[in-house]
């Protein structure tokens with residue numbers, strides 16, 4: 001039985017983003033999923049405290065609400081490689097697509113394409129966990145009104161790629177705005193107020209969210225298209 005290392009970290013500075021640290025074993029090879037630039041020192045201190053070897057910074061998508069920590073982490077730890085979907089249109093060291101694996105030591109993330117919030121959204125499955133980015137949030141989902149978003153596509157993605165996982169798979173989202181930390185596939189299939197509905201109802205709901213644009217969108221998008229801050 002593998003003793004995977006797992007930590008869930010939260011950006012209290014404003015974006016309400018969850019960053020995940022995973023390693024194949026204590027002191028082993030590690031990945032960081034969705035790091036936030038303001039929290040890079042916190043994340044790297046934890047990597048050092050746990051004696052881990054950080055291999056990849058992995059992005060679920062090109063975020064619009066915060067700047068990814070990928071570029072800054074690469075500057076501080078030059079051996080680390082950034083990962084994002086080929087379909088995101090963003091630069092990175094490694095471009096992945098549906099069916100690929102991101103390997104770290106004896107463990108790996110299985111890449112599942114879950115477009116709809118953006119065209120290049122990915123979810124990553126690791127053992128009994130799925131890191132859903134903004135495709136599926138706890139009792140919610142990512143908005144579909146910019147970055148090539150499509151409610152129809154998001155509905156199909158979640159139903160085909162996430163809701164087909166075992167019901168006890170633990171759902172770890174990229175954001176939470178209501179105090180949740182995780183959920184399960186079974187719970188979300190039953191209780192998600194948007195995605196448990198029919199596709200037509202879902203499309204109607206998503207067309208009427210009326211959310212303001214993220215405050216940092218104009219700063220975040222251009223930087224995230226180059227995988228974060230690249231220069232001094």
Ligand SMILES: N[C@@H](CCC(=O)N[C@@H](CSS)C(=O)NCC(=O)O)C(=O)O
Pocket residue numbers: 015063064065134140141142143144175177211212213214215216
């Ligand atoms: N107020 C925040 C942005 C909130 C927001 O729009 N969140 C996105 C994910 S980040 S692009 C979203 O999809 N929300 C779905 C929902 O139902 O809330 C800010 O200004 O940064």
